[in-house]
Amino acid sequence: MGRKSLYLLMLGVFLACYVYTPLPENIEEPWRLMWLNTHLKTIVHLATFVELLGLNHFIDSMMIGMSFSEVPPTSDENVTVTETTFNDVPVRVYVPKRKSEALRRGMFYIHGGGWCLGSAALQNYDLLSRWTADRLDAVVISTDYRLAPKYHFPTQFEDVYNALRWFLQEKVLAKYGVNPERVGVSGDSAGGNLAAAVTQQLLGDVDVKIKLKVQSLIYPALQPLDLDSPSYRENSDFSILSKSLMARFWSEYFTTDRSLEKAMLSHQHVPVESSHLFKFVNWSSLLPERFIKGHVYSNPTYDSSELSKKYPGFLDVRAAPLLADDDRLRGLPLTYIITCQHDVLRDDGIMYVTRLRNAGVRVTHNHVEDGFHGALLFLNSKISYRMINQYISWLSENL
Structure with missing residues (x-):
């Protein structure tokens, strides 16, 4: 074998090892997921390398990589797409073109991205909003919000809350032809976190007369106190969203000081005076037995570094909706929660299902056994179409 052939063989082996990712047996279309994972892994590795060189912040580099997937607000034969601001917060508005004899549903959507990444302009979010508007005959508001590391909590929450309050004004709903009795909020991942948080906040807001009919939370991140639940343990290195990356996102939400991230990963960031909050996120009592599967609950080690x-912020219910007491949960609207088996955030969603049901809230829980984080927006895949169909069907029946 010549030297050139040997080099090509070595390169091929390296690429094969880099692309190959061990996946659970029940994953549908594994090679499609491996390709997506390779793409994201490359962006993460490059962003990490650039940060180590001191050239750019990790999140800023990731944002550059994602920006190539943004699309302009282009109308099509079914939906008119425009951009505007709601209380100075940028939003995209999707309105069906076909005439409607009655007032339409309204859906307020919040994108994910770890409070650091993403926008309503990303192609996958744009497509989801178009499909939702067309299939539901609904007006969809897809909101943006200011992102970390430039902005920290509570900026993201406040942006989303202020935009939603603006939308819920009678005159604004009337402008877009939305029925005030058929308005819902939805979001995925960090967007699911924000959707849950603003829905809780609305309950006590006496200035908002129009209330939400439904909330839909798609694999939401709901608490940063315990990153050692069974789903974090089982999926710590899984594709798309690892435990270390989720800890980085949580930490960046509150500060650029990475000592918080390190403390989260070692479970030493909660002060002893806040120990009572762990009852709200104690997975040993809030998860069904099949999700515990022999995992042993570890008592937390408390923070001594202040x-x-x-x-x-990480102890604030607006950042961690699972920390809400039962009185705050009672009265929440009809709820739809999607969780995925192969996702570090799986147990957050399941614990919220348990807590909401215990508080008397009507909840539909769609647990996707072959699902993984981001699966709903893994467009052109079978699992994405299946999850989107289930999501829109539920909205069609309940919103």
């Missing part, structure tokens, strides 16, 4: 005094 991180919570420097960055109190």
Whole structure:
């Protein structure tokens, strides 16, 4: 074998090892997922390398990589797409072109991305909003919000809340032909976190007369206190969203000080005076037995570095909706929660299902056994079409 052939063989082996990712047996279209994972892994590795060189912040580099997937607000034969602002917050508005004899449903959508990445302009979010508007005959508001690391909590929450409150005004709903009794909020991942948080906040807002009919939370991130639940343990290195990356996202939401991230990964960031909050996220009592599967609950080790005094946001219910007490949960609207088996955030969603049901909230829980984080927006895949159909069908029946 010549030297050139040997080099090509070595390169081929390296590429095969880089692309190949061990996946659970029940994953549908595994090679499609491996290709997506390779793409994302490459962006993460490059962003990490650039940050190590001191050239750019990790999140800023990731944002550059994602920006190539953004699309302009282009109308098509079914939906008119425009951009505007709601209370100075940028939004995209999707309105069906066909005439409607009655007032339409309204859906307020919040994109994911770890409070650091993403936008309503990303192609996958744009397509989801178009399909939702067309199939539901609904007006869809896809909102943006300011992102970390430039902005930290509570900026993201406040942007989304202020935009939603604007939309829920009678005059604004009337402008877009939306029935005030048929308005819902939805979001995925960090967007699911924000959707849950603003829905809770609305319950106590006496200035908002129009209330939400439904909330739809798609593999939401709901608490940063315990990153050692069974789903974090089982999927710590799984494709798309690893435990370390989720800890980075949580930490960046509150500060650029990476000592918080390190404390989260070692489970030493909650002060002893806040120990009572663990009852709201205690997976040993909130998860069905089949999700515990022999995992043993570890008592938390408390923070002695006073991180919570420097960055109190991670103990705030607006950042961690699972920390809400039962009185705050009662009265929440009809709820749809999607969780995926192969996702570090799986247990957050399932614990919220348990807590909402215990508080008397009507909840539909769609657990996707072959699902993984981001699967709903893994467009052109069978699992994405299946999950989107289930999501829109539920909205069609309940919104």
